[in-house]
Amino acid sequence: MIGWRDFCIAFVMPLCITAYIVNPGPVVKATKGQVWPIPEKQDTTTNFLIINPTHFEFQTNVPQCSLLTNALNRYWNIINNHGVGNVRQSQYNEREITEIDGYSGKLSSIKVYLKTNCTGDEVPSDTMDESYEIDLMGVPSTLIAPTIWGAIRGLETISQLIYYAEDGSTLILNTTKISDKPRFPFRGLLVDTSRHFIPKDILLKNLDAMAYNKLNVFHWHLTDDHSFPYQSIKFPELSQYGAYHPSALIYTQQDVKDIIEYARQRGIRVMTEFDTPGHTRSWGEGVSDILTPCYENNAPTGMYGPLDPSADNVYTFIKEFFEEIISVFPENYVHLGGDEVGFECWESNPKITQFMKDNNMVSYVALESYYIQKLLDIVHDLGGKSLVWEEVFVNGVELPNKTIVHVWKGDGYTVLKKAIAAGKPALLSSCWYLDYLKTGGDWDKFYECDPHNVNATEEELELILGGEACMWSESVNKYNFMSRVWPRASAAAEKLWSRKDAATYSEAAQRLEEHTCRMNARGIEAQPPNGPGYCL
């Protein structure tokens, strides 16, 4: 069996003192009523308030704002249906909670104030204000936020402060003041729906989990070589022939609308990626003459490479396609990919060779840059803002202002530094690849990563917008998706929200134990973060 010594080394070394001599029960004891990710400023006392869900309500100054009333309903349900707090205790006691030292009354309402108006039609964006302040010291208790987005984040925090008292059934919270805002404006989770199709209901549940972790960008890597599951309005043949299945394994326009709206309700942006010119093999199933035919001995092999940068029809197609994407998705930014372009096929193709000669191109990097430059111009002419994978920047393509460089290779810090030194906004993902596995668990490794682990000026650091955890789906399907993402992505979520070094690993381990049980209680199939343990 897994030796305790091995287990300690692989997994929870800081928590192991003497090999083989262990205590019964969970290896990491969960906290109670502590918040993930940790707020910027929090004062909590040992005094506590009781919440009786059936005699508890939220009040607000903007009752007309459906975004807020929907959020209040969600969190009232979470509180009322035991989706809060820590695991219930196994040892019950008969003491009346109200006779315990520190009892400070019953909390029957929290007033939620927005400082600006809210119509309910707001759309989350890169400039949204997610700050909020909570005063839960007694009556009246308040949540105050400049915008609806901060209010939504604050409600999540309130729901996490509530936990079961020792009697195992009474909900309480310690009197608390919090002033909170995110360290980074861009806190994303990439989901690849091409290598395996991830059904809509799982994507929706995943948006819930993102909200429970205060992540705010769903980076939807919709297509790739293996399948094209997006049902386009203008080019339905893309999914008709490029999806794994033309009806069972696609996202219809209604699916896309539902996902965008579900995300909007939770203050989450839905940013799509249509990765070109590589990673497009499935595109060629529905639309002919856009991929580069590969050659051997002066004859096509039947294999295809990246988009053909020498073909005018490619740019016509790209323009029409992104016109649709920009109109379907309210998000301002679209991820244009640009990673891992293989040159083998271009090299083999006589038409490409001739095109390069005609245009005095001396390298395939130049050819790639030629394509990307045209792509960027097209998308920006359509009014879209863009992100690109780091290769595009490294290859020296001239990027429009504000195009974001998405760093994913190696440890990330070197290219991250180069990008911000060149005045480019940047995101870090290198250290948060959820498809990388390690025996025993690896959130500790994810928790060591920090986008601010670079030597840079204040001005440069401002250009680091945040980062993304990435769930590439080669080895995940609908059955293991949620448990592989959660709570591992929670580590990235805290690093992106909370101030640098806000918590030590061993403190975070206890809090993550609670947070995992909390997610489980809310229907998120998170796996164990810390070894032996349980949730009720």
Place this chain on the structure above:
Amino acid sequence: MIGWRDFCIAFVMPLCITAYIVNPGPVVKATKGQVWPIPEKQDTTTNFLIINPTHFEFQTNVPQCSLLTNALNRYWNIINNHGVGNVRQSQYNEREITEIDGYSGKLSSIKVYLKTNCTGDEVPSDTMDESYEIDLMGVPSTLIAPTIWGAIRGLETISQLIYYAEDGSTLILNTTKISDKPRFPFRGLLVDTSRHFIPKDILLKNLDAMAYNKLNVFHWHLTDDHSFPYQSIKFPELSQYGAYHPSALIYTQQDVKDIIEYARQRGIRVMTEFDTPGHTRSWGEGVSDILTPCYENNAPTGMYGPLDPSADNVYTFIKEFFEEIISVFPENYVHLGGDEVGFECWESNPKITQFMKDNNMVSYVALESYYIQKLLDIVHDLGGKSLVWEEVFVNGVELPNKTIVHVWKGDGYTVLKKAIAAGKPALLSSCWYLDYLKTGGDWDKFYECDPHNVNATEEELELILGGEACMWSESVNKYNFMSRVWPRASAAAEKLWSRKDAATYSEAAQRLEEHTCRMNARGIEAQPPNGPGYCL
């Protein structure tokens, strides 16, 4: 993102030809109607029969045998409810199936003959005969088996031969003759229900999955340091105080009965392990004075070590406890553990030191052996047969005839060879630790393992009874248990059933792609085996 080059290296190297130039669709194409694990002898033609589930029945010569009629019902349901064959095709055609070359008629019944009587009360054991013969060449089609257990295995095989024709909706099977039996009599899966509690419904579903892979021993590692979820009749305090929760996270006697019966219906033995003298920390919560108190500076530290071999009451307790276990579980064999005994606590304890002096024991290995010897005697006096982890054999404890040595450390082959050379029956698990993870997938590694990879005489090889895949549960809870076990344990299942080198890795990959989809279709939450792909 995960580079295709990296992915090839980490994952499916034999399947990658040129980096970046990939085909759309699944990276490994699934077979159709092929059997996992591969039968000993199989002749299949390109002719095919149609099965219309609503006009199909099993017939049998032992209609009074409830084990068989239950199995026939299960498999009829599987066939009728699309739990068979390959993924449905995305491209439909209108051709009449009966006009295709090779059409050989409709299969309206299969006759299932047992060569021996069956009352329905049979219990699977280490000596059961699982062989069977199938003749599906036309009418009449037959499954003939010496015993009910072979019939159950044969029904599984038949269900796997059936697949969807090109029209995506007609069930067909190629005309086939099979003569099959397992290479090893002991083909197990260990499930640790102590580090995390795995609910009964998941254990039952896991038994289904075991049957779909022809595994025949559920090794139930019921207790360990962290929790004691077995609700004992004689010692209810063990789970009352030693379980993670005294009612929500235990297995009642009824649960145990249900699990044993569910397994029996599928020809699966339920072999328990109550690991002593180490891995018993949770036992001490309910029963006092059985663990060794650890000392520091001549005073107890409050920590506890293994069972106290110097205490008479330990043996009284052990005798009473195993008396219950042997009466509750019909299985002849009980796994007695004996692994990873830490000596720190014994070394520190003055009573132990005195006891060793009084009994002229010069090493802690001798003390451990003293305990194990008494334990073995107790269990064998009670009529139980035993397995022990390899340490017991390596430490030189005199093992009763037929006590099985369970090899789990290192690569396993060295100790396996030593055990059989010493005339001891043995099992291999070292190479099938499902808690060990690797990016991308690792069934290839599990598929390289083979208990017959040792230099030994025929007589010695006879002593290798088989092996077990092990799901230690430090990092699995009810949410990721099934997807972590399946289809990774399928690799071990094939190595244990099929003849040595029955299939190459790349052939097996295609068959495992189908088998995974088949398990998914039957409700088993198996994860992807081979990278990008899909099931319908």
